Amino acid sequence: ASPSRRAMLLEAAAAATAVAALAGTALALRGPGPPQDPDLQGLCRALEALAALDAERGGAGRLRSRGLAAAQGALEALLTAEQGRKAGEAGPLERKDLVRQEGAARSNGGSGEEGFIGEPVPSRVVPGGRTYETGLEHLAMLHELRPYKVLLLGDSHVERFPKRAHGGAHFGRLEEAGGRTFAAGVGGDGVAELAWRLQQQQLLDSFPTPLVAVLVLIGSNDLLRGADPEDTALAAADIVLRHVAAHPVAAGASLLVLAVPPARIPGSAGGRFAADRRRYHECLCARLSSADGRSVGFLDPLEGAPGGLAVEEDASLFMRDGVHLSPAGYERLAAGICSGL
Incomplete structure (x- = not known):
């Protein structure tokens, strides 16, 4: 592959990984049932659509990157509202806890043992960061x-x-x-x-x-x-x-x-x-x-x-x-x- 093509493929692969992580976070917020916040329901559907787009379009990394950044911003904005809804059920849910749990599962082969690494600054790990x-x-x-x-x-x-x-x-x-x-x-x-x-x-x-x-x-x-x-x-x-x-x-x-x-x-x-x-x-x-x-x-x-x-x-x-x-x-x-x- 040419250098430009290789860079595009690397960007597409990174975008796909980030989409998967965002989708996992959104799904974790659902808890035992679907989210009550209609905007969060829509975000989950949007993330699924972005993941499907990743699978279909091998060279459109920049298009996906814009959609990914928008989805990430929407997720950050909705977390507070969804946490407030769940606070009376099982205590507040923090995004850093979700990322820590996900990271521990990956690093331990899915064993669920808790890891220590927190989450990166979101603006640093998206395209342009x-x-x-x-x-x-x-x-x-x-x-x-x-x-x-x-x-x-x-x-x-x-x-x-x-x-x-x-x-x-x-x-x-x-x-x-x-x-x-x-x-x-x-x-x-x-x-x-x-x-x-x-x-x-x-x-x-x-x-x-x-x-x-x-x-x-x-x-x-x-x-x-x-x-x-x-x-x-x-x-x-x-x-x-x-x-x-x-x-x-x-x-x-x-x-x-x-x-x-x-x-x-x-x-x-x-x-x-x-x-x-x-x-x-x-x-x-x-x-x-x-x-x-x-x-x-x-x-x-x-x-x-x-x-x-x-x-x-x-x-x-x-x-x-x-x-x-x-x-x-x-x-x-x-x-x-x-x-x-």
Whole structure:
């Protein structure tokens, strides 16, 4: 298939997956009987029609994408009304609960055991969204013939690593240590968005040969947005243990979770982030060390800056925003990762 045709097919496949997820959510809202809200009844029928359209039209991804976005918006608007109706019957029904249950059933082969990963930000995982579009770019890049040996998963810290203006001058050190490296980072992604890329876009399925190492650096955006550090740690561990370690392409790979970089944030907000970061790492290490089966390493590659300074006190390691790493910060990150590899 041509590159344009391949991109269209990838978009169509992602739209079909999202339609199926929305249909499952709408059906779950029905409970033991049909929904009383007539608009929700109509939405269920519309989702079924969209699913049928997906099955019939292999190249009309953009047409379906517009319909999908409209259906998703309608579902979000109707949830509150339907929850209110059911509140007196079995308590309020929250969309995050439905997504968590669905994700747990998928990750456990339908066993129903509860998982920890929440839902991604809806606007990021629809056509035009940052996670969706950058994820498609990653899938297209992986169709190259030269195999990759190392996969680096994460957010903007990972996305900026190979870029010339940020960590590009030092990215080659990773490849010298572990082999050709693919940086699958998306700026702004949290744990839930990374899980979405692995599950819905099936990123690992695009690697034709086994990986030597998989490195995961995720959680910064969750903590910056005030997410609970313990919940975030459980969700991040869930990604590594259920969706990376269990995948055939990573069966023989070394698995390494990287610490979230510190941040130079002034005032009380900086203190909260530092405390949440410490708690996140404590819970993450505890969860990974207690897991049965695969061994997963943990590394803080920025620990111990030269001169005895705490990393966050060394302004040379950060960009002006105090969050993203400077070229000097990436030099230190590369050195730390290479020691882990």
